[in-house]
Amino acid sequence: MKAEYKIPFILSWKHLLRSNKWTLSLIIFFMSIAFINMIFVPSLFNGIVDGFNKQIITTTTGNILITPRDGKDFISDSSETINRIESTDGVTAASAQMLVPGTLKFDGKKGSWSIYAINPDQEKKVTTVSEKIIDGEYLDPSDETGILLGNDITSTETTNEGDNPFSLKGASVGDTVAVIFGNTEYEFTIRGIFKTKFNTADQRGFITQEALKKMNPGYVDEATSISVTINLEGDEENVMQSLKDRGVRENIYSWQQASSLMSSVSDSFLSINVILSIFGVLIAAITVFIVIYIDISSRRQEIGILRAIGIRPYLIRAMYIILSAVYSVAGVLLGTVLFFAIIVPYFNAHPFVLPIADAKLLVNPGDFIARLETLIWVAIAAGLVPAVTITRTKLLDAIWGSK
Amino acid sequence: MQQQETIIQVNKIFKTYRLGEVHVPALKNVSLTIHKGDFLIITGRNGSGKSTLLRQLGLLDKPDSGEILLKNKDVTKMPERERASIRLKRLGYIFQEYALIAELSAVENVMLPAMMLESSASCRKRAIEVLKKVGLEYKIKNLPRQLSGGEQQKVAIARALINHPEVIFADEPTANLDSIAAKDVLKVFKRLNEHDQSTIVMITHEEEETAYGHRIIKLADGSLV
Ligand SMILES: Nc1ncnc2c1ncn2[C@@H]1O[C@H](COP(=O)(O)OP(=O)(O)OP(=O)(O)O)[C@@H](O)[C@H]1O
Ligand SMILES: [Mg+2]
Numbered sequence: 001m002k003a004e005y006k007i008p009f010i011l012s013w014k015h016l017l018r019s020n021k022w023t024l025s026l027i028i029f030f031m032s033i034a035f036i037n038m039i040f041v042p043s044l045f046n047g048i049v050d051g052f053n054k055q056i057i058t059t060t061t062g063n064i065l066i067t068p069r070d071g072k073d074f075i076s077d078s079s080e081t082i083n084r085i086e087s088t089d090g091v092t093a094a095s096a097q098m099l100v101p102g103t104l105k106f107d108g109k110k111g112s113w114s115i116y117a118i119n120p121d122q123e124k125k126v127t128t129v130s131e132k133i134i135d136g137e138y139l140d141p142s143d144e145t146g147i148l149l150g151n152d153i154t155s156t157e158t159t160n161e162g163d164n165p166f167s168l169k170g171a172s173v174g175d176t177v178a179v180i181f182g183n184t185e186y187e188f189t190i191r192g193i194f195k196t197k198f199n200t201a202d203q204r205g206f207i208t209q210e211a212l213k214k215m216n217p218g219y220v221d222e223a224t225s226i227s228v229t230i231n232l233e234g235d236e237e238n239v240m241q242s243l244k245d246r247g248v249r250e251n252i253y254s255w256q257q258a259s260s261l262m263s264s265v266s267d268s269f270l271s272i273n274v275i276l277s278i279f280g281v282l283i284a285a286i287t288v289f290i291v292i293y294i295d296i297s298s299r300r301q302e303i304g305i306l307r308a309i310g311i312r313p314y315l316i317r318a319m320y321i322i323l324s325a326v327y328s329v330a331g332v333l334l335g336t337v338l339f340f341a342i343i344v345p346y347f348n349a350h351p352f353v354l355p356i357a358d359a360k361l362l363v364n365p366g367d368f369i370a371r372l373e374t375l376i377w378v379a380i381a382a383g384l385v386p387a388v389t390i391t392r393t394k395l396l397d398a399i400w401g402s403k
Numbered sequence: 404m405q406q407q408e409t410i411i412q413v414n415k416i417f418k419t420y421r422l423g424e425v426h427v428p429a430l431k432n433v434s435l436t437i438h439k440g441d442f443l444i445i446t447g448r449n450g451s452g453k454s455t456l457l458r459q460l461g462l463l464d465k466p467d468s469g470e471i472l473l474k475n476k477d478v479t480k481m482p483e484r485e486r487a488s489i490r491l492k493r494l495g496y497i498f499q500e501y502a503l504i505a506e507l508s509a510v511e512n513v514m515l516p517a518m519m520l521e522s523s524a525s526c527r528k529r530a531i532e533v534l535k536k537v538g539l540e541y542k543i544k545n546l547p548r549q550l551s552g553g554e555q556q557k558v559a560i561a562r563a564l565i566n567h568p569e570v571i572f573a574d575e576p577t578a579n580l581d582s583i584a585a586k587d588v589l590k591v592f593k594r595l596n597e598h599d600q601s602t603i604v605m606i607t608h609e610e611e612e613t614a615y616g617h618r619i620i621k622l623a624d625g626s627l628v
Binding site: 002003004006007010011014015017018019301302305306307308309310311312395396399 | 458463464487488489490491492496498502503504505506507511515516517518519520521522523526546562563
């Protein structure tokens with residue numbers, strides 16, 4: 001076999017081997033920054049969306065939300081339904097909520113809030129409200145006079161939705177609040193205040209099922225919703241099918257369906273993401289173009305000589321393709337190492353604190369691979385442009401350098 | 404007189420450089436014949452058109468008109484790909500400024516043109532042989548910057564020789580060398596011409612160097628005198 005095909009490899013190998021190590025490191029470092037730039041933003045958005053989603057799941061709906069079948073206001077015999085759900089494959093736990101439409105009154109201030117009657121022990125397995133108590137404590141299942149209030153209900157701060165005129169400003173643990181249910185006022189003592197940062201959750205109040213029984217003796221084992229958590233995130237569809245198969249005849253929704261809100265957030269992130277990704281690719285392309293362009297400009301004469309002695313132009317172009325590929329692959333490798341060894345752990349330790357959720361960096365493997373490929377292809381194309389130009393100029397100009 | 408084989412026949416070539424509005428006629432109606440085994444010297448003052456002529460002969464540029472027959476075939480009308488192949492296989496060109504690839508060692512520089520034609524093992528073997536011929540076998544692994552000017556020019560000669568060219572062109576190969584190194588390089592040319600019957604066309608400025616040739620042509624203002 002002719003050694004012709006080895007020429008670009010030898011030329012680029014020697015070039016790398018004998019080029020200035022600092023220049024080479026700098027080029028690869030630039031490439032890695034370009035790559036990190038391409039993966040950081042989508043990972044951040046991913047992390048934000050994921051943080052929001054987790055908030056919805058862990059503070060309100062669970063992975064799956066079950067509501068009364070059509071035409072019914074309540075899920076009757078909810079304990080029986082919960083047993084059925086909890087014995088279904090893939091389910092971790094389930095908790096029933098009974099919405100008590102009532103008005104809260106404290107110190108002359110009045111407001112309508114959603115109060116849910118729950119079994120605190122079951123609810124603990126499904127939502128993280130029990131872990132988000134900022135003052136006082138969580139409810140005991142036998143507590144007939146205690147109430148747990150979300151931070152938005154008692155907060156004296158102005159929330160980002162503006163000052164809530166219904167807020168029971170200043171109510172704190174140990175205070176007595178009245179729940180007006182029907183035409184009767186029931187007195188409750190605030191046992192605890194919780195703050196999940198997710199507003200839907202923080203605008204809720206909780207009492208025990210025992211308390212509701214005392215208020216309304218007619219209440220037996222009914223629920224307006226059941227939140228279900230599952231073992232494997234993302235496996236909602238399968239578990240929903242299993243629940244149906246298991247004979248759960250209520251309406252079964254995934255958390256996405258239950259909270260249509262988030263999809264629009266993801267959509268607007270998606271378009272910002274696309275725009276920023278284009279910039280990332282552009283930066284990478286420009287970096288490689290400049291690097292190869294400078295390289296080629298400083299070796300015009302050498303390239304002219306190669307052509308003069310009869311080295312075919314495609315071999316010279318191949319040499320620059322190899323160099324661009326090496327720069328970009330090395331940049332991607334270094335970028336990946338820096339990203340996963342430094343940047344991701346840093347943001348895990350110091351998440352972005354956002355109004356409704358804390359966000360870490362979350363890398364979507366498909367995205368990652370796509371960006372990696374994009375960077376390498378773009379780098380090769382960008383390196384090829386000056387290489388093609390130089391192999392097309394007149395030989396005399398290439399060797400003796402008139403522009 | 405002994406029958407001589409013609410390698411290159413130049414017929415009435417013209418070449419004008421155009422730089423925007425300015426037209427510089429560099430060759431005007433030049434004709435000449437180069438025979439096998441010739442050692443032809445081209446002289447003339449600065450700007451007389453010597454390099455321009457050599458580039459036409461070495462297929463690095465095309466004349467505006469006229470023909471250049473290489474073994475009876477006009478090379479001026481050929482596509483660049485074919486001309487590149489002729490440069491590779493049949494011609495050797497030595498530039499004034501050595502023109503080596505800085506990152507390649509002496510032997511790698513010499514091998515390069517051969518790699519277009521053969522396997523790398525045989526290229527290397529032959530490159531070492533050619534380097535021996537120019538007296539550089541002891542420095543084959545040196546990079547160009549680790550060689551003196553004269554040694555670099557010898558590497559360039561070896562590179563021009565590796566594919567057994569029919570003609571070797573050299574454009575003031577000693578201009579950048581001191582007189583001792585210059586003599587050394589010229590001796591290499593002389594030996595190639597006498598021992599291997601290589602055909603050599605060399606440009607020089609130096610009066611004393613013209614003595615190495617068999618035949619001298621002189622250019623003035625783009626024409627032979
Ligand atoms: N690439 C070019 N573009 C424009 N004009 C050129 C170019 N190369 C040479 N010339 C002009 O053509 C004329 C002949 O130049 P050439 O280089 O052939 O002369 P030369 O005899 O080799 O001179 P020297 O002894 O200085 O090397 C000069 O007037 C020169 O300025
Ligand atoms: Mg000249």
